[in-house]
Amino acid sequence: MRPTPFIIGSLLAVISVASAAHDHDHDDHEHEHEHGHEHESLSAHEHGVGSLNLVVDGGEVAIELVSPANNLLGFEHLPASNADKAKVKALQAQLNDADSLFVFPAAADCSVEEVELSSPLFETEDGHEHEHEHSDESAESHADIQAHFHFNCTQEAALDQIQVALFSAFPGTERLLLQAIGPKGQQGGELTATQNLIRF
Ligand SMILES: [Zn+2]
Structure with a gap:
């Protein structure tokens, strides 16, 4: 495994903080969508909404997706049944x-x-790391999925856009809050199924 350039990690950390602040800005007017379980949430996490942080550095592209598990999987409890375990495995294969x-x-x-x-949903297969957890609590808790993707492009001059196909792959994803640093600077915004193109 080659080392990730330090600059990409730093920039992703910076824009992750920026998008966390962005979430706070929306707390007031998105309250109505969250009632009922907001007080139980372990993280600021709204079903249907995820965040996508992206850095293009020459031909290197680093993408970080942080999503409520529900958007990708349809549930957030730790998989116990064989059917749920199969769904988690299928999701991991799809993300890979x-x-x-x-x-x-x-x-x-x-x-x-x-x-x-x-x-947390990916860490249960061997069983012994989570003996201290109570299954009745996990059934009520919210869980996120984080995915880091690294791409390398040999012809960086031709890298003028990226289409995000997550919406068709995961219909439970309605919006992705975008923070991107590309060859021409930083951009933010919101991606949806019909606006899924990031242009540089
Ligand atoms: Zn949730």
């Missing part, structure tokens, strides 16, 4: 197939280098 989730210009010659997935 990153070339189908992000569409780059063919001329840029981009390929996925690395995918890292992290979620």
